Amino acid sequence: MTIPHPRAFVVGHPIAHSRSPLIHGHWLAEHGLPGAYERVDVHPDAFPDFVRGLRAEGFVGGNVTIPHKEAAFRLSQVLTPRAERIGAVNTLWFEDGRLHGDNTDAPGFLAHLDASLGAGWPEATGVADARAALVLGAGGAARAILVGLLERGLDRLIVANRSAERAEGLTALDPSRITAVSWDAVPAQLPETGLLINTTALGMAGQDPLSLDLAPLPGAAAVADIVYVPLETPLLAAARTRGLPAVDGLGMLLHQAVPGFSRWFGRTPEVSPALRARIVADLRSHG
Incomplete structure (x- = not known):
């Protein structure tokens, strides 16, 4: 039986501007890990159904950005103390069969x-x-x-x-x-x-x-x-x-991504000069 590669996401509305796929794609390549990290555009009205369907879609977790962070907070089954204090979630993952939520911005x-x-x-x-x-x-x-x-x-x-x-x-x-x-x-x-x-x-x-x-x-x-x-x-x-x-x-954008990658792909990445240079080049190309 073939074990599927881990799939993670960043979800928002809109989401085309997100640099998160570049960040996580860099780390996947750097560590030679199988897996995927995808942009998903979800309207706020559809967000609860999206979260409830994560496992059926084969996702191991993902990032949450505007305007869904407070909704992700409400939909998480287990919250870190930090997420509870902030009242918003930007990182989701499954652990012991339950959906966990954290806020890694701090x-x-x-x-x-x-x-x-x-x-x-x-x-x-x-x-x-x-x-x-x-x-x-x-x-x-x-x-x-x-x-x-x-x-x-x-x-x-x-x-x-x-x-x-x-x-x-x-x-x-x-x-x-x-x-x-x-x-x-x-x-x-x-x-x-x-x-x-x-x-x-x-x-x-x-x-x-x-x-x-x-x-x-x-x-x-x-x-x-x-x-x-x-x-x-x-x-x-x-x-x-x-x-x-x-x-x-x-x-802040680069460092907040580290905990999620570690949860989904089992390796703790480094915010390196090479990663920063790659994102800076993209910012200069696309604004």
Whole structure:
């Protein structure tokens, strides 16, 4: 009897833009593993039926992207504590006959910080732990990143959003460590910010830039942006001009993919310079 090769997927609506097949295809080839990783475009109305039919279609699991992450959370039979806290799932797999769900955005973001700023950030780099991380935006990515920073042990987290109500909602993750401020209050927070993170669409290709004077940031601060088209946003360019470490959004995309690949194909891959170069080349070719 022939054992079928593992099949995994990325599901979203739309999905044609996803670089995940390039990432996982690179790792499958690099490790010489049999298997496939496919894009699947599923309308939100059809998503529950898609999930219920995964095993019948021969899938061992997959990635979930916009707009299905919260629905995947509700449909997972077993959730990791991190996924429960974030309230969204981006990675599915079968284990002991049950559908498991995790959110790997938080560890993906932290892994990229470690790769960019030094393992064990912030202690390893001399950025004072007491200084705040300032998160701009209050969507799903902001929530995942806040959970990751809480897990890392940061004791002061500030979240700012144009909708104050959404920012206030995120303080419930840990009211003792997370504070919400108005968008207009962002400049006043910068002098005590050790890490500034943009999770909004500002600066993305086709969107307005994020207009923010970085002069008040401490000299030991770092700036991160989850946008990766363009790879260097105006915010990151401004950080480099000031001589501050600039952490782009591509690394988070690459590192968040590692746990899923390990689950589906039984090998833990590496986010290598060769992989990054391949995705950067694709971004430059297709935008």
